[in-house]
Amino acid sequence: MAAAVLLAAACTGADAGDGADDGFDGTVRIGAALSETGRFAAEGKAVRQGYDTWLRWVNEEHGGIRVGDGRYRAEIVYRDDESDPDRIGALIEQLIDEDEVDFLLGPYSSTLTGPASAAAEARDVIMVEGNGASDGLFDRGYRNLFYIGVVASDYTRSSIELLAERGARTAVVAHEDTPFAASVAEGAQRHLEANGIEVLAMRQYPVGVDNVDDLMTELAALEPDIFVGGGHYDDAVLFLRAAQAQGFGPDAMLITVGPANPQLLADVGSGADGVLGPTPWEPVMAYEDESFGSASAYADTYEDLWGEAPIYQAAGSTTAALALHLAIEAAGSLDTDAVRDALRDLDIDTFYGPIRFDERGVNVAKPMGTVQVQDGTIVVVAPAAAAEGALVYPTR
Known part of the structure; x- marks a missing residue:
């Protein structure tokens, strides 16, 4: 199934990760509400392109997400939050209840991440994000919110x-x-x-x-x-x-x-x-991993895809998706408890920098x-x- 993009007014086919499911044993369905329109539209565009950079790579180069002995195609379902914090909670509920996503990736801004993560927590669905940095997000005792960046x-x-x-x-x-x-x-x-x-x-x-x-x-x-x-x-x-x-x-x-x-x-x-x-990130920084290579190699990949250099919001979004992906593979399961435990145990280096989460779900390894x-x-x-x-x- 091609990745679907659900916007406020219309539905269109996604151009990221399209293709037949031949050779895959199933699908990992991931939801993301982000700002296609409104005051955060510029940043929302970078976030989506960051997610879609991972999506193309994981399906076309990595061979999908390894889940136990199987390989699963990754799919992202998008909804436009219109940069509206009063709207995003309902969109997260729709992604979970109607679109039946397994996991969530975060929106842009703390203003939107707050209500989005509250809706995810209420339904016990994991959200990994790279663009909601406000310290108060991580003082609520949530089990399912994980942030790969630096707190505000x-x-x-x-x-x-x-x-x-x-x-x-x-x-x-x-x-x-x-x-x-x-x-x-x-x-x-x-x-x-x-x-x-x-x-x-x-x-x-x-x-x-x-x-x-x-x-x-x-x-x-x-x-x-x-x-x-x-x-x-x-x-x-x-x-x-x-x-x-x-x-x-x-x-x-x-x-x-x-x-x-x-x-x-x-x-x-x-x-x-x-x-x-x-x-938190620039292409010249001395970070690298086995997935995208060096920070500069990631920047080249991104620019080849989108015709523009990545800003850190894009790189952080790719890394949030990568962290979720690696936790699923470490868990060998799509079970929420198993993936949550794998995220808490994650201790990795990436092209964006090191990742190690504390009990709040905050990455404490990154300068x-x-x-x-x-x-x-x-x-x-x-x-x-x-x-x-x-x-x-x-x-x-």
Whole structure:
């Protein structure tokens, strides 16, 4: 059976993993609600392409998922959550009850992962994800949620440590009123203070604003060494455009989600130069596995498939699917309890980095990296083992 894609308004055949089931002993049916439309559509596209990269590889190159003595075709059923947290819970229920999926892969953002994982937990279905990082997701005692990335409170840690070493002493923090951004901001405050950097102001703004000019004016007046911005891609654009328009030039700007995405350079131009951002993965990092090879080899595979370089959200999504796949093979079964136990015992290296889950379902083995836009190029400046260049500080 070809993988089906169920959207809000229509059903179409998937172009990932299509083909006859000849030679397969069955099907592992996996569900994913993600943002085909709405405010997270750009990230949702990367997440889906990440999942579909794994889907093509596992069916066409790996020969399917080994389940005991059999080989099973992998299938992903998609539903469009429209970037709406009030919608996604019902979609997860539909994937489980109507589409009869065996397992789930996560959506993009903590805002959506929260209700999605709650619906999965209520039905005792495993969800593996790479794009819901808010610390609060993992404080609920859930047994079935597994996250392969770095928790939001540690997103800024490596960047702040670098800046402290270079002499930064004051900072301001602004963040969107979402679980992810709030976790980023709370973690940033902790890491700033731990590194001897005084936090002059912490400011929150509502979801859905179309400018942050007044906020940036207020923070610029404090003349901080560092501006820290917590949010998603659209927030990075708002921060940088406002700073550029007002001539706000702190010694460093550290912003989540946007700086590792080449689209930011197209959207903001020279206003992005010098900006720092956390990244869990870049193609130059020294990670590799037996499935996709090195990080750079994965990037080549992805670009051949989609005609564009992978951003870390895509790589993390491929890795979430790979972790689920390897746990199923280790369990030798599709039984939920057996696969859950296999996930908890997983201790592997991947092209995305090491994976080892703690009792919360959080990957505690993976460090966070840092990139900086330098003369129109995204450059990895941490960790040292993967750095392409040195941090530029001050940047303005």
